[in-house]
Amino acid sequence: MDIDLLVNLTSKAWSLKILSLLDGGVPGRQAPLIAASGASRSAFAASLEHLIRIGLLERNPGHGHPLRPEFRLTRKGVAAAAIARRIVEIVPDDNAFAVVRRSWAVPILAVTERPARFSAIKTGLGSITDRALSQSLGVLEQQAWVRRDIDVSQRTPFPIYHAINEGRQISRAISLAV
Structure with missing residues (x-):
């Protein structure tokens, strides 16, 4: 992974955990992700928005409700999510x-x-x-x-x-x- 992307990715506290959960099969909706991560709503929202901004996550078109959207990994996000999952598994x-x-x-x-x-x-x-x-x-x-x-x-x-x-x-x- 490019060091600049890694620095950018880890600048938000819950980014690695969110990617890890998505890689592990947790549904891409906010409620299951928040529950599985243990993050506060505001910290979770900031990390989720950051992941979208850096191109690792995107809204899943045609799925979810406008107020409760569903998210999925981008191609770039799939590789980052695999790394995030390995890291999270090391430190449970x-x-x-x-x-x-x-x-x-x-x-x-x-x-x-x-x-x-x-x-x-x-x-x-x-x-x-x-x-x-x-x-x-x-x-x-x-x-x-x-x-x-x-x-x-x-x-x-x-x-x-x-x-x-x-x-x-x-x-x-x-x-x-x-």
Whole structure:
């Protein structure tokens, strides 16, 4: 999956869960999706609208009521939904999924499959700020999904980050699609 699409996709908290549910066979109507996701109505609506805007979902023409539309995956959305389902299957625990819902968690895991310096991670993600990257790396370290090692082979020691445990599984789930 393209890293820019991944960053855009994960910018809304429930996008991965919605795609995963659709890939898993949950009907494309709002009520079943909201019930299965556990999201609030407003957060769900924002994520659903975002998925439509980025071209991964569309209204199913000829199905549903105007006030209760039915949605389906686009061609582009089918591939993204398969990745989302693999990611959600790795973290079925609600506490772990709360980390996945954070904006930068999944994109950081995607670029730390191999050990990388802070600057390389930042370059790989493009628009992330130093503060957001630092905070997200801290959360991922606490979750034991990223390990921080200090490379002392150079004159100036520097940290190197790489995905471990479930973080590595998530990273691999994303890289399988490339």
